[in-house]
Amino acid sequence: MSSTPTKVWPATLPPMPEVDFSQFGEFELAELSRHQQYAGAFLARNWAQIPHVTHNDEAPVDALNAFRRDYGKEIGRKLTSLPFLVKALVNTLEEFPVFNSSISSDGKQLVMKQYFNVGIAVETDKGLLVPVIRDADKKSLSELTDELIDKASRARAKGLPIGEMSGGCMTISSLGSIGGTSFTPIINAPEVAILGITREFERVVLVGGEVSTRRYVPLSLSYDHRVINGADAARFCRFYAGQLEHPERLI
Numbered sequence: 001m002s003s004t005p006t007k008v009w010p011a012t013l014p015p016m017p018e019v020d021f022s023q024f025g026e027f028e029l030a031e032l033s034r035h036q037q038y039a040g041a042f043l044a045r046n047w048a049q050i051p052h053v054t055h056n057d058e059a060p061v062d063a064l065n066a067f068r069r070d071y072g073k074e075i076g077r078k079l080t081s082l083p084f085l086v087k088a089l090v091n092t093l094e095e096f097p098v099f100n101s102s103i104s105s106d107g108k109q110l111v112m113k114q115y116f117n118v119g120i121a122v123e124t125d126k127g128l129l130v131p132v133i134r135d136a137d138k139k140s141l142s143e144l145t146d147e148l149i150d151k152a153s154r155a156r157a158k159g160l161p162i163g164e165m166s167g168g169c170m171t172i173s174s175l176g177s178i179g180g181t182s183f184t185p186i187i188n189a190p191e192v193a194i195l196g197i198t199r200e201f202e203r204v205v206l207v208g209g210e211v212s213t214r215r216y217v218p219l220s221l222s223y224d225h226r227v228i229n230g231a232d233a234a235r236f237c238r239f240y241a242g243q244l245e246h247p248e249r250l251i
Contacts, residue, residue: 013048035126035159046189051225054184054196055233058216059241061200065215067247075142081217082120083144085172087250088243089195090116090137093170096236100169102190103227110227111190119171119188120148122155129155130188132168141251176200182220192227195240196220217244 021027032040064084072079093100093116102111116137119130131151133144154160171194173185180198187194198218205214219240223233243250 033126039127042189043186046186050187050189052184052187052222053225053230053233054182055221055223055230055237056182057219057221057234057237057241059219059237059244061215061217061244064244064247071141071247071251077142077145079141079145081176082148082172082174083141084244084247084250085174085197086118086120086133086136086144086148087141088240089118089170089172091243091250092236092240094137095239096232098228098232099193099223099236101192101227103192103224107226113169115169117167117169119165119168119191120152121171121173121185122152124156124159126159129160130165130168130171131155131160132165134167170194172197174198176217180218182218185220185222187222187224192224193233193236194222196222 061081064081068079068081068084097112098110100113100116102113103109104111115135117132117134118136119132122129122131133139133147133151136144139147151160151164168188168191170191171185171188173194174197175183176197176199178199181201182198183196185194185196196219198220200215200217202213202215205212207214219237221233221237
């Protein structure tokens with residue numbers, strides 16, 4: 001009895017179309033910078049080769065906002081939310097070590113990291129750069145603030161050497177100063193997850209039967225589904241949100 005052979009699709013993607021845009025109207029050409037070309041190639045690779053899933057959640061931040069203002073006055077400086085977000089991420093990576101790993105090139109092993117280096121995506125005129133804060137678990141909120149300001153300003157002014165953008169365990173990509181409710185950040189290989197933060201918002205809620213308002217920050221966690229399952233991603237975000245509810249633990 002004969003059987004119809006299964007059709008095997010080619011392993012490579014078809015090429016992008018070559019289009020003569022002049023047939024549709026006038027146009028101009030704008031050159032992509034070298035950095036955009038370089039970064040674009042890696043983003044395309046990461047998106048094509050890593051099975052991305054994005055889990056969305058929210059974290060209440062009323063306690064965080066009040067604490068960072070009070071603690072900033074105590075130490076004599078203004079503190080933004082970002083160093084707290086970094087500290088909360090370190091604590092969450094300690095609780096869920098699979099997120100602090102990298103998958104081997106043959107897909108057979110996980111490199112379980114014993115250090116905590118956090119990447120921070122920074123918008124520059126050249127495109128996105130990702131400075132890495134090394135040993136974030138060993139640094140105070142004040143030290144993290146100084147390093148974040150220094151690396152962001154140097155990234156925007158002249159760029160950063162590759163050594164200061166290497167070795168990250170997980171990246172935070174924040175659009176909080178601009179807006180949005182959620183997005184799908186692309187994983188920065190060889191990391192296995194990336195945390196997106198969007199703009200804080202206020203919501204009317206019932207607290208003990210009374211109408212009140214609470215402020216929340218949206219979380220968008222993209223993860224490598226070869227390594228991380230959906231339930232662990234949900235637990236990761238819940239634990240992270242809990243860290244922000246108790247900011248006094250982050251100092």
